[in-house]
Amino acid sequence: MADISDVRRYIRENSDTYLKRLKEWVSIPSVSSNPKLRPDVIRMVNIAKTEWDKLGANTIIKDIGFQETADEVIPLPPVLFGQIGNDANKKTVCLYGHVDVQPALISDGWKTNPFKLSIDDKGRMFGRGASDDKGPALAWLNVIEAFQKSDVEIPVNIKFIFEGMEECGSVGLEKLIHDEKDKFLKDVDYVCISDNEWLGTQKPCLAYGARGMAYFFVSVQCAKKDLHSGVYGGAVSEAMVDLMTLMSKLVDSQGHILIPGIYDSVVPLTEDEEKVYSSLEFDPEQFRRDISAPKLIHDSKEELAMGLWRYPSLSIHGIEGAFNDSGCKTVIPKKVTGKFSIRLVPNMELDKVEHLVKSYLENEFLKIESCNKLEVVLDHGVKAWVSDFNGPQYKAARIAVKKIFGVEPDLIRDGGTVPVTLYFQEALGKNVIMIPMGLCDDATHSQNEKLDQFQYFKGMELFAEYINQLAHV
Structure with missing residues (x-):
């Protein structure tokens, strides 16, 4: 040496x-x-x-x-x-x-x-x-x-x-x-x-x-141009309303992904793996204080670590096409695009995740009986x-x-x-x-x-x- x-x-x-x-x-x-x-x-x-x-x-x-x-x-x-x-x-x-x-x-x-x-x-x-x-x-x-x-x-x-x-x-x-x-x-x-x-x-x-990642765009279009809400409000089915409805159906407040089948490929927890989490020197309370969050989804270090590493998560990142400056603007956007990603874990395949997401959102869109146009796109991803x-x-x-x-x-x-x-x-x-x-x-x-x-x-x-x-x- x-x-x-x-x-x-x-x-x-x-x-x-x-x-x-x-x-x-x-x-x-x-x-x-x-x-x-x-x-x-x-x-x-x-x-x-x-x-x-x-x-x-x-x-x-x-x-x-x-x-x-x-x-x-x-x-x-x-x-x-x-x-x-x-x-x-x-x-x-x-x-x-x-x-x-x-x-x-x-x-x-x-x-x-x-x-x-x-x-x-x-x-x-x-x-x-x-x-x-x-x-x-x-x-x-x-x-x-x-x-x-x-x-x-x-x-x-x-x-x-x-x-x-x-x-x-x-x-x-x-x-x-x-x-x-x-x-x-x-x-x-x-x-x-x-x-x-x-x-x-x-x-x-x-x-x-x-973890890997699959990044999605989900777009809803209701018109060819932005509309004045005082002239058209109440006359059209608004794209933003449809989009907000769809985005609210992706994940709940406890981080559970609502897309059927999304957890099916996750490898079951083994005893040996569970021991790795138990031996970690990790303080969930310090983790919470570092980000100034009022409360974490999980209380124990084992559950928190597994939530961060071995299970998929879905995060909503923003909406493109909507008014986002300070002040007021009474506009109905012609098209809005929601952006969200799913962090993938081993055994989750991109093509299967893409199919599950698209099928789910298209089915939920049918349920609201909207006349607007929906498009769901996997922008990029990695295992x-x-x-x-x-x-x-x-x-x-x-x-x-x-x-x-x-x-x-x-x-x-x-x-x-x-x-x-x-x-x-x-x-x-x-x-x-x-x-x-x-x-x-x-x-x-x-x-x-x-x-x-x-x-x-x-x-x-x-x-x-x-x-x-x-x-x-």
């Missing part, structure tokens, strides 16, 4: 440099969903390439084509491939990260400029992308540099893939990974992703699964991911966590969806692990996203120890 104490010391002694780099990355508004900011996303991919090049990596930019928006055709951000080390006697781990972020405006409720990293007196670093995923992605660069500057041999071969469309469903990446499985990725032994968070704030975690947590990669990661944090990690599933986990696992047939850096209160995708300095620096030490252990399991 290599002695990496010098590597860990280098990380601690160069914290100012690592903070400066994160500030530079956060300052770039690489919002992948905004076509106007696409140049910033591309610039961010190129900055990552430059940083890897400085470390002597063999990098290549992979063009994945164009994206057609409602108004124009714009280039998709390229994907960065690279490699450090090509020793046939070493194992090869592929690292994945993304450099695009969610939208963020001060007017959304941010206390600071979301694209200027702000550090408070508790060491919390606020900024869009700090935790998801610029901090963890940049941490891997810092770790490799720490090995090199400390004159310690990197114990494994490193391959990496950095993309700029993860927040929009990793457009184009699935095909690229499949295309490269017998080329760039052919000798990969393990895949490591750091794009999630701890279950709580006190105990480290390793994630071996994540759930589950990995084998008994293999050597998870053993290495558990040992590394124990060395760095002094405790055994919890093994968890992630309630969110990370499509790339499934892309790698299905294309390569290799074990995939998620090693989170952030905490559950980092507010990723929300206002005032943050990453604690302690997690940033300690996470780098964990990454270094993980590849050190991986070389010997």
Whole structure:
């Protein structure tokens, strides 16, 4: 086993440099969903390439084509491939990260400029992308540099893939990974992703699964143009009324999905799995306080964890086409589109879920005897991911966590969806692990996203120890 104490010391002694780099990355508004900011996303991919090049990596930019928006055709951000080390006697781990972020405006409720990293007196670093995923992605660069500057041999071969469309469903990446499985990725032994968070704030975690997702649009149209409610109210069957009726029939206030057959594919709970939930160090009350919710659906940690990970959930996200500005507008919208998603769990197939949803909504629409036009569309979706947590990669990661944090990690599933986990696992047939850096209160995708300095620096030490252990399991 290599002695990496010098590597860990280098990380601690160069914290100012690592903070400066994160500030530079956060300052770039690489919002992948905004076509106007696409140049910033591309610039961010190129900055990552430059940083890897400085470390002597063999990098290549992979063009994945164009994206057609409602108004124009714009280039998709390229994907960065690279490699450090090509020793046939070493194992090869592929690292994945993304450099695009969610939208963020001060007017959304941010206390600071979301694209200027702000550090408070508790060491919390606020900024869009700090935790998801610029901090963890940049941490891997810092770790490799720490090995090199400390004159310690990197114990494994490193391959990496950095993309700029993860927040929009990793457009184009699935095909690229499949295309490269017998080329760039052919000798990969393990895949490591750091794009999630701890279950709580006190105990480290390793994630071996994540829910999938099916995102639906349900539209109702009543006219060819918006109508004045004083002229047409009472004369037409309004689209919004129909839509609200349908949306109210999707899920109840306790989170139970009302679509018949939606739970049929869920794998029954086993005794061994139940023990995993019982051993979790997880405080539902702290979880509730972190989001300031008046009450949670489930009281026990076991029920709450299972509700987040092993059972599907349905969330309603919004209505397009309706008046949503401040003030009053007496309009009957000609067409409204409700948006909702179902988080999928293992064994749930997209085509079956799509059939169940469409059949149910079409049947409910018939019941209200409306003369309006209904359309239900599955916009996009991805299956759930589950990995084998008994293999050597998870053993290495558990040992590394124990060395760095002094405790055994919890093994968890992630309630969110990370499509790339499934892309790698299905294309390569290799074990995939998620090693989170952030905490559950980092507010990723929300206002005032943050990453604690302690997690940033300690996470780098964990990454270094993980590849050190991986070389010997």
